Amino acid sequence: MPPRRRSQAATPSLTADDLARLTAAVAEGRRATVYLREAVPGLGLEAGSSARVLSVAGTAVTVKPRGVDDELPYEAEELRITKNAPPKPAAKKPAPKKPAAPKKPAAKKSPATTAPRTGAPEPAEAAPTVAPRRPTVKRTSTRTAKSVSVTVYGSADNEWFVAMTRGTTKPPRARAVAPEAVDAAMRELGDTIAHDAVTSVMSAAREDAKRRVDELSRELEAARQALAVLDSTD
Structure with missing residues (x-):
């Protein structure tokens, strides 16, 4: 089974210390459990489903989810060590605004002295010319970016498997090579x-x-x- 989409950056994934502890637990024969960060509808798995760790190779973790017979390879960033994600930190409240200072009364203007009219009237000032604005057009891309992930997994018995994920399409299991x-x-x-x-x-x-x-x-x-x-x- 290939790795899943790499998303949900807000949910913490397995750290280097988590991988070290999981490796030690598997080597000592102790049960090691992780939890899926994303749901796998094709296998009936929800986000947060538990999975038993079978082996750890670098950042690749092979697990057996509860209720599934297949052994699935995952990347560390697709798993987490706790079932539920930690709550998001509360947003900081904005500081109270200071009261605005009272405005000073405007000074009274003295009446303007009008000059006596002469024979010819003064020409009127031309109104400023304003160029019309062009309408703003927002362009939205209709193409959906798709990624391809290829995972190669080898066992101590020199058995090798390859799995590929294209976009959100997940194959049922890895193929032997x-x-x-x-x-x-x-x-x-x-x-x-x-x-x-x-x-x-x-x-x-x-x-x-x-x-x-x-x-x-x-x-x-x-x-x-x-x-x-x-x-x-x-």
């Missing part, structure tokens, strides 16, 4: 950090496979020796 395809994709991306993270998981899986082969080889050799002893007694 070959390890060599993941390695080639990381090389093409050119991101050193992402490639090193994938390489470390694959290297650990390779070492585990070698140890298993060595153990099976020793068991096979011991079985052959035991069989040789039994054959010699016939």
Whole structure:
């Protein structure tokens, strides 16, 4: 299952300390619970639904929500450590306005002395010309911005999965991909950090496979020796 939309900035998401505590709890076999920040109508999950943490890899958290059989990958910013978001701080009350000072009475104007008219009348002053204002037109975009999120998840058994979210469309579950395809994709991306993270998981899986082969080889050799002893007694 891919990560959900990255929204609700007002609701605190998992912090680095939360991720560290969740990682320690999973490693010690203790139950670790987080809560979804957004609803998932397709799975019947509401915002604030609880989910059990199965694994933590960096900022990626794999959970199993209550009442859902699938294991879903989430980003830390899509989860929170408490069920309910903290209340918003109360808005500050505006400071009371100071009473306005009383206005002073206007001084009386002395009557203007009119000059005697001469023969020709004075020309009237032309009225100022005011340019008409253009109407303001607000343009609203009809295109809805859509984002695409791709999540690659690898397990200690060298099993790899990829999940994608386009806009608000969520696929039912992640798809399995070959390890060599993941390695080639990381090389093409050119991101050193992402490639090193994938390489470390694959290297650990390779070492585990070698140890298993060595153990099976020793068991096979011991079985052959035991069989040789039994054959010699016939």
